[in-house]
Structure formats: C-alpha cells, structure tokens
Amino acid sequence: MTALFGCCVFACACSSIGNAADKSEPGLAVAFTALDGDKAKATDVTVLPNVRLYVPAGKPPTPFLSAGKFSAEWAGFVSSEIRDNYTFQAELNGDLKLEINGAAVLEASAHETNTAPSKPVRLNKGTNAFRLYFTSPAEGAAFVRLFWSTREFALEPIALGALTHETTAELQKAGLLRFGRELFIEFRCAKCHAGPSPGSAIPELSMDAPVFEGIGSRRNYHWMARWIADPKSMRATARMPKLLHGPKAKDDAEAIAAFLASLKSDSTPKDAKEAGAEQIEAGRKLFETLHCIACHNTPGTTENDLQKVSFNQVRAKYAPGSLVAFLRKPEEHYAWIRMPNFKLAPDEAAPLAAFLESAADKPGDVSAPGDTAAVERGRKLVQTSGCLNCHSLKLESQFKIRSLAELTPDKWKQGCLAAISNEDSKAPQFSFSSTEREAVQAFAATDRASLTRHVPAEFAERQARLLRCAECHGKFEGFPPWETLGGKLKPEWMKAFIGGELAYKPRPWIEPRMPAFPQYADALATGLTEEQGLPPRTPPEPPIDLEAAKIGRKLVSASGGFFCVSCHAVGGLAAAQVFESNGVNLAYTGARLQKDYYHRWVRNPLRIEPGTKMPVYFDAEGKSPLTDYYEGDAGKQIEAIWQYIRLGDKMPPPVEAQ
Numbered sequence: 077m078t079a080l081f082g083c084c085v086f087a088c089a090c091s092s093i094g095n096a097a098d099k100s101e102p103g104l105a106v107a108f109t110a111l112d113g114d115k116a117k118a119t120d121v122t123v124l125p126n127v128r129l130y131v132p133a134g135k136p137p138t139p140f141l142s143a144g145k146f147s148a149e150w151a152g153f154v155s156s157e158i159r160d161n162y163t164f165q166a167e168l169n170g171d172l173k174l175e176i177n178g179a180a181v182l183e184a185s186a187h188e189t190n191t192a193p194s195k196p197v198r199l200n201k202g203t204n205a206f207r208l209y210f211t212s213p214a215e216g217a218a219f220v221r222l223f224w225s226t227r228e229f230a231l232e233p234i235a236l237g238a239l240t241h242e243t244t245a246e247l248q249k250a251g252l253l254r255f256g257r258e259l260f261i262e263f264r265c266a267k268c269h270a271g272p273s274p275g276s277a278i279p280e281l282s283m284d285a286p287v288f289e290g291i292g293s294r295r296n297y298h299w300m301a302r303w304i305a306d307p308k309s310m311r312a313t314a315r316m317p318k319l320l321h322g323p324k325a326k327d328d329a330e331a332i333a334a335f336l337a338s339l340k341s342d343s344t345p346k347d348a349k350e351a352g353a354e355q356i357e358a359g360r361k362l363f364e365t366l367h368c369i370a371c372h373n374t375p376g377t378t379e380n381d382l383q384k385v386s387f388n389q390v391r392a393k394y395a396p397g398s399l400v401a402f403l404r405k406p407e408e409h410y411a412w413i414r415m416p417n418f419k420l421a422p423d424e425a426a427p428l429a430a431f432l433e434s435a436a437d438k439p440g441d442v443s444a445p446g447d448t449a450a451v452e453r454g455r456k457l458v459q460t461s462g463c464l465n466c467h468s469l470k471l472e473s474q475f476k477i478r479s480l481a482e483l484t485p486d487k488w489k490q491g492c493l494a495a496i497s498n499e500d501s502k503a504p505q506f507s508f509s510s511t512e513r514e515a516v517q518a519f520a521a522t523d524r525a526s527l528t529r530h531v532p533a534e535f536a537e538r539q540a541r542l543l544r545c546a547e548c549h550g551k552f553e554g555f556p557p558w559e560t561l562g563g564k565l566k567p568e569w570m571k572a573f574i575g576g577e578l579a580y581k582p583r584p585w586i587e588p589r590m591p592a593f594p595q596y597a598d599a600l601a602t603g604l605t606e607e608q609g610l611p612p613r614t615p616p617e618p619p620i621d622l623e624a625a626k627i628g629r630k631l632v633s634a635s636g637g638f639f640c641v642s643c644h645a646v647g648g649l650a651a652a653q654v655f656e657s658n659g660v661n662l663a664y665t666g667a668r669l670q671k672d673y674y675h676r677w678v679r680n681p682l683r684i685e686p687g688t689k690m691p692v693y694f695d696a697e698g699k700s701p702l703t704d705y706y707e708g709d710a711g712k713q714i715e716a717i718w719q720y721i722r723l724g725d726k727m728p729p730p731v732e733a734q
C-alpha cells in the first residue's frame with residue numbers, strides 16, 4: 077500500500093528530497109492532467125505503488141486538481157527475475173494504452189469491464205521501461221486495475237517489488253508541496269486563519285484538540301503550566317504551538333494553568349489505590365502483548381525515539397485515577413487523538429496504568445495556587461491568546477486574526493513562519509525546520525483549493541503513515557502484513573473493524589488485538605479501498621446459489637473434500653486439527669473479503685503471502701485434484717465454496733469425516 081511511498085514523513089522530512097536520481101525508488105511516477113476547463117492544463121505528479129486507481133464521478137483524482145475529466149500517465153520500470161512472457165489485462169472504465177519497452181502491448185476503451193488480455197509480452201531479465209496512459213470516461217467513476225499473469229501464475233496485481241521509478245526534480249517539488257499541505261493540516265493553521273467553510277473543507281480541517289471542560293479534574297496544574305509555556309519541549313511531536321513569549325510568558329502560563337485547574341467536572345475520578353508489584357508486573361506483560369511500543373518508548377528504559385510518545389510525564393500530568401480513564405477511552409475528550417482505543421477491560425487498564433506510573437518521573441508537588449486573581453487573569457488570557465480557536469470551552473473567544481485568504485504568499489516568511497521568531501509578535505511559534513518552512517511556503521504559493529478536495533486514497537496514505545499502522549503490521553510476527561491488506565477486505569467490514577465496532581476477533585489464536593481508531597475509520601476504509609482501484613461500496617452480488625453452496629460445503633469437508641475445516645472453524649464448529657496454522661473462521665469470511673481477493677487467495681495463497689501455512693490445492697493451469705465436481709475446474713469449485721461461505725452465520729456445518 078502507498079503508506080510505504082509517502083515521501084514526506086515528519087521524522088525524515090522528505091528523505092528523497094535532495095537525493096540523486098535513482099531508478100530503484102519503489103512505485104511508479106504518475107502525472108495527472110485535468111482535461112476540463114479553459115485554463116492551461118493543470119498537472120500534478122505523485123508516486124503510486126501500482127496501476128490501481130478509483131475516482132468516483134464528480135471527484136478529483138488528486139487534491140491538487142479540480143474534479144472533471146482527467147488523464148493519468150504512469151511511468152517507470154517493471155522488472156522480471158527471468159526473461160519470460162507475461163500477459164497483461166485490466167479492469168477498466170476509461171481508455172488505456174500500455175507500452176512496454178517502447179512498444180504498445182495493450183490498447184483498450186472499456187466501460188466497467190475487463191479488457192481483452194494482451195498478447196504475450198516478453199519481459200527482459202531486470203528492468204523494462206513501463207508506461208501506461210489512462211483517460212477518464214465520459215460517465216461514471218474512473219477506474220483502472222492492471223493485472224499480469226504468466227504460465228506459472230494466474231492473473232494478479234503486479235507484484236509491488238517489481239515496479240520502480242526514477243526520482244525527478246518535478247516529483248521532489250510535488251513531494252514538498254504535499255508535505256507543506258500536511259503540515260498546514262496537522263498544525264491546525266486554519267483554526268486561527270479561517271479557511272474554507274466546514275461544509276466544503278476536507279474532514280481534517282475539523283480536527284479538534286482536548287476539551288477544556290472539566291480538565292482541572294483530569295490534569296495537574298503544574299504539568300499544564302509547563303506544557304502551555306512550551307509544548308514542544310515536553311513532546312517532540314506536539315501539534316500545539318508555543319503561544320506565549322516575552323518576559324511574562326512563564327507567569328501567563330501559570331495563570332492560565334490556574335484557570336484550567338479550576339475547571340472541575342462532577343465526575344472527579346476516585347483516588348487510585350497504591351499498586352502492588354504483582355499488578356505492575358501484570359501491566360508490563362500486557363504492555364508487551366499489546367505492542368504499545370509500536371508508538372511509545374519503553375517505560376523504564378533510556379529509549380528516546382522522538383517520533384514516539386514517552387511515558388515519563390504520566391505521573392506529573394494525570395490527576396489520580398484519570399490515567400485509567402484515559403487508557404479506557406483515549407478519544408473521550410479529543411475525538412481526533414492518534415492514540416487508539418484498545419477496548420481495555422477495567423482489570424487491564426488498572427495494571428497498565430500502574431506499570432506506566434511505576435516507571436514515570438516523580439511529579440513536582442506544586443498544586444494550583446488558590447489565587448482568584450491569577451485564575452481571573454488566566455481566564456482572560458485563554459480568551460485572548462487563541463486557545464479557544466482549537467480547544468472548546470463555553471467561553472467567548474476574543475481572538476481575531478487574518479483569514480487564510482488574506483495571507484498572500486509574500487507574507488509567508490513572517491509571523492508564524494518567521495525564520496527567527498520575534499518575541500514581540502503575537503504569532504505562535506511552531507519551531508519549524510527550514511525544510512518544513514519551505515514546504516509550507518510551497519503550499520502557500522498554490523491556490524489552496526486542495527483544502528476543499530478530500531481524496532480518500534490520499535487521506536489513507538497520509539493518515540496510515542501518521543497513525544503508524546505499519547509499525548504493527550509487518551513488524552510483528554503473526555499480524556496480517558500491511559502490503560497484503562490492500563484490496564483484501566470489503567470497505568464496509570473494514571470501517572466497522574477499524575472503528576472498533578465488531579464484537580469478535582478474526583484471529584482469536586493470537587493475543588495481540590487491533591486497536592480502534594474511531595474518528596479515522598470511515599475515511600481510512602474508503603481510502604484503503606479506492607487506493608486499490610476498488611469502489612467505496614461493495615457492489616451487490618446476485619442471490620446466493622444454493623445448489624453451488626451445497627457443493628461448496630462438500631468441498632470444504634473432510635469426507636470427499638479438501639478438509640479445509642482442519643484449520644478453519646466454521647461458525648460454532650472449531651477447526652478439526654489445530655496446529656500453528658489456524659485460518660479465520662469461514663463464517664466471517666463472506667462479510668470480510670473482496671470476492672476477487674478470495675478467489676486469488678484460495679487459488680494460490682503463496683502468491684499473496686509466501687510464508688502462509690495455507691496449502692495450495694490447485695495447479696497453475698487451474699485444475700483441481702478433485703475431479704467429481706465441475707470436471708475439476710478450479711475456478712468453479714472455488715466459486716462454489718464462496719457461495720457456501722456467503723451463508724455466513726447460517727452456514728450448515730461441514731460434512732463430518734467418516
């Protein structure tokens with residue numbers, strides 16, 4: 077998936093920017109051109125992992141172009157391990173032309189169908205020049221999904237490792253622009269410099285910040301005073317800027333903290349009980365099982381990865397009892413928080429909190445001064461410093477500032493983007509690096525209409541990277557690898573699953589669990605699906621073919637079938653022989669999998685996951701060893717099993733072994 081290709085990560089600030097050209101950058105370079113409108117043709121370039129694109133009718137292909145007719149040109153190299161013949165074929169709505177090593181090999185104009193297969197194309201060992209032109213159709217969603225096959229394997233998306241491109245100055249420039257837009261979104265610039273109205277803006281312009289109501293019951297005064305004075309010194313990845321400067325800054329921060337500390341809620345958490353060694357040990361185990369280190373530094377060690385959040389401050393920051401409450405529902409007072417919800421039971425959250433607290437720095441024992449004058453001054457400062465542009469509280473904001481439209485590009489070297497901050501200026505300080513400033517300036521120079529163009533695939537690429545999905549997927553054994561998730565799951569199921577709405581665990585045999593990202597689930601599921609060239613809603617299938625389902629049931633059974641149920645549970649019936657090779661309960665599969673993926677997986681799982689324990693049953697020609705059904709036609713047998721699987725929780729149990 078494209079998460080691997082996003083050039084601009086906060087950490088490495090565009091590693092590819094400034095590098096010399098290299099043919100081996102993963103993915104293909106893609107140039108989009110808007111074909112509508114009278115302006116000179118607008119273009120945008122980017123890198124995509126594969127030839128897979130889905131653009132709903134009336135939507136733009138990238139945030140940097142307007143909606144309407146467009147063309148896209150993929151360019152780079154396709155490599156082959158040996159000299160061999162390949163056949164290419166596409167699912168398409170639009171016009172397509174594919175050139176390999178300069179020769180046209182596939183040309184088609186198709187309307188929501190498959191193209192004919194290309195003639196066999198000889199690919200040389202090593203890299204071959206690859207170029208594909210696509211034009212969007214006059215009507216309907218524009219999509220293209222390119223597949224290849226050889227005598228050794230059936231049609232499948234081109235292997236990710238086989239596609240590469242050369243970096244160009246143009247791509248680097250476009251990468252910098254994307255990074256600038258990302259910074260503008262993440263640092264919530266539009267909260268103060270009002271941009272497009274919420275109705276027309278991308279969803280992320282509504283990103284919130286922790287609510288102030290009741291914050292005095294949840295966070296400690298002393299910690300808040302330090303945070304408000306300089307958030308970045310407390311956490312390298314803080315999004316909140318430094319708002320107070322000058323000689324009075326420290327006093328002001330303390331006054332504001334005193335005011336915030338006075339905002340108590342009714343449900344003040346009870347004092348936490350002193351944790352025993354046993355509880356701390358249980359928390360440590362859980363911390364390991366759940367792989368919290370994907371995003372956090374390990375407590376009690378000197379690990380200090382600045383891209384990860386440290387736990388050193390949890391005792392100083394969280395009022396007694398409120399750390400447990402936070403762990404149980406991180407999004408309660410901050411919907412867009414990037415900390416996911418692990419649906420911890422009370423007897424999990426308490427030991428976890430005890431473990432984190434046991435390794436944290438001791439808090440200073442300064443409690444809020446009961447000074448009413450300071451509280452009043454703090455209230456006023458909160459109203460006048462811009463806090464309420466991001467944080468919510470029933471209190472009038474008295475902070476007005478230039479709108480985004482008024483910030484003409486010539487101004488983007490001053491104020492919030494000044495290279496050297498002026499202590500007299502009211503502008504917040506973001507402490508941007510020079511690359512970051514350059515990136516935001518590149519964004520400033522555009523018409524900024526990209527803030528109104530929500531392109532789910534682009535959202536998913538960016539947010540999956542910022543949310544560190546691939547720090548679990550692909551890093552830890554037994555987790556579904558990130559690259560295999562693309563095109564695998566139905567968007568409806570993914571949305572519910574990422575949102576934490578499903579009551580079951582697909583893989584009950586592994587201890588780790590997928591944490592929920594409720595605020596992000598919908599757009600992530602849509603984006604991860606469209607990124608694979610697939611529609612955001614699963615097209616309806618014809619009614620279940622019950623005759624085929626009966627045959628499917630026999631095929632998965634022990635007697636006369638493939639004995640799939642040796643590894644797969646079916647509904648309440650457990651897998652017959654559990655080694656270390658469990659498969660997902662097949663009663664869930666119909667709601668989970670994209671049909672096309674299902675077919676490719678069962679036909680040859682090793683083509684998708686080379687390390688899987690699931691056996692290959694069918695040969696490369698598509699013949700089945702069981703010739704009693706459909707004359708041994710693999711495709712028809714796999715389809716019959718699909719009809720059986722579609723019965724879901726109404727699947728009759730498979731036929732018993734005799």
Ligand code: HEC
Pocket residue numbers: 259260263264265266267268269319461462463465477478483487488489490491492493501502503504506516
């Ligand atoms: C808390 C509110 C706030 C946020 C958030 C904010 N700004 Fe500002 N911005 C200000 C203030 C205050 C000034 C100073 C205005 C002045 O000097 O009169 C300013 C000034 C500027 C200026 C200079 C304008 C001029 O006319 O001199 C630019 C450009 C700017 N901000 C861009 C940004 C960008 C980009 C972001 C996000 C990274 C951002 N701002 C986030 C409040 C904010």
Ligand code: HEC
Pocket residue numbers: 363366367368369370371372385386387389390393403413414415416418428432543544545591
């Ligand atoms: C996918 C990444 C991710 C994973 C996995 C994750 N966290 Fe977090 N966590 C975050 C982020 C990001 C924050 C900072 C949220 C914010 O304040 O904006 C955070 C914040 C926290 C905080 C508050 C820290 C503070 O100083 O306020 C605690 C406590 C915490 N996480 C505990 C855990 C535990 C325990 C686990 C494992 C069960 C876990 N996290 C797993 C991303 C993650």
Ligand code: HEC
Pocket residue numbers: 263264265267284285286295300303304307313314315316317319332336458461462463464465466467
């Ligand atoms: C541009 C938006 C923005 C502005 C302006 C802003 N904050 Fe924040 N604030 C955030 C975000 C986002 C967080 C969450 C942590 C992070 O990622 O920085 C946060 C976190 C906090 C926290 C910690 C809350 C918690 O439970 O973790 C406090 C306290 C706070 N802000 C106070 C203030 C005060 C006081 C002001 C005004 C002086 C202010 N903020 C201005 C965006 C903002």
Ligand code: HEC
Pocket residue numbers: 366367368370539540543544545546547548549555556561565570573574581582583584588589590591593600
């Ligand atoms: C703390 C580690 C962790 C993080 C971070 C994480 N996941 Fe997962 N994810 C898992 C585990 C474990 C599973 C398998 C759960 C099961 O099957 O019981 C999973 C399963 C999934 C599945 C279902 C795959 C399948 O074949 O059943 C999807 C989709 C998914 N994750 C998406 C995401 C996305 C998107 C993100 C980032 C927003 C993310 N994950 C971040 C641990 C993680």
Ligand code: HEC
Pocket residue numbers: 556583631632638639640641642643644657658659660661664665668669674677678688689690691693717
């Ligand atoms: C030796 C054990 C084994 C046998 C036998 C087996 N599978 Fe699997 N199967 C697996 C494993 C392992 C996975 C991958 C599990 C994962 O994603 O974590 C899997 C995954 C699947 C999936 C994806 C399910 C989902 O919802 O993610 C399907 C469909 C499937 N198998 C069908 C079959 C069929 C049909 C047969 C018989 C023709 C079969 N399997 C036989 C081990 C097996």
